[in-house]
Amino acid sequence: xxxxxxxxxxxxxxxxxxxxxxxxxxxxxxxxxxxxxxxxxxxxxxxxxxxxxxxxxxxxxxxxxxxxxxxxxxxxxxxxxxxxxxxxxxxxxxxxxxxxxxxxxxxxxxxxxxxxxxxxxxxxxxxxxxxxxxx
Numbered sequence: 001x002x003x004x005x006x007x008x009x010x011x012x013x014x015x016x017x018x019x020x021x022x023x024x025x026x027x028x029x030x031x032x033x034x035x036x037x038x039x040x041x042x043x044x045x046x047x048x049x050x051x052x053x054x055x056x057x058x059x060x061x062x063x064x065x066x067x068x069x070x071x072x073x074x075x076x077x078x079x080x081x082x083x084x085x086x087x088x089x090x091x092x093x094x095x096x097x098x099x100x101x102x103x104x105x106x107x108x109x110x111x112x113x114x115x116x117x118x119x120x121x122x123x124x125x126x127x128x129x130x131x132x133x134x135x
Contacts, residue, residue: 045115049081050124053111056083057126060109064089070105070132079111086110092129102131 014022056079064070064087075087092104107130112123 049113049115052081053083053113053124056085057109057111057124060085060087061107061126061128064107065130065132070130083111083113103133105130105132
């Protein structure tokens with residue numbers, strides 16, 4: 001009967017290998033959860049920055065020909081949160097248009113930004129055709 005009690009005592013509790021395996025599994029789960037949360041946060045931050053850049057681009061595009069006269073050229077500036085913008089206006093050649101027809105300009109706005117010190121520069125571009133004063 002004594003050998004059965006010794007066998008029972010030897011099987012009580014966890015072995016070192018079982019504890020190490022449990023720690024490795026737990027660590028893997030925690031790392032996966034943190035990586036998922038980090039990826040979600042980065043995605044939300046990217047979407048927020050793109051939305052702000054789109055707002056800047058739309059504002060610059062809407063102001064072309066309103067705040068400044070519509071003419072060929074290139075204008076640059078910076079907006080809040082480090083957004084850099086470039087507005088380019090190019091006159092479209094008038095083909096078979098009457099003399100009193102308004103001038104047509106392709107207006108392009110490019111907005112560039114960096115989300116962080118180690119991130120690459122991102123940009124977006126909007127373009128539209130605007131009508132200006134007759135030449």
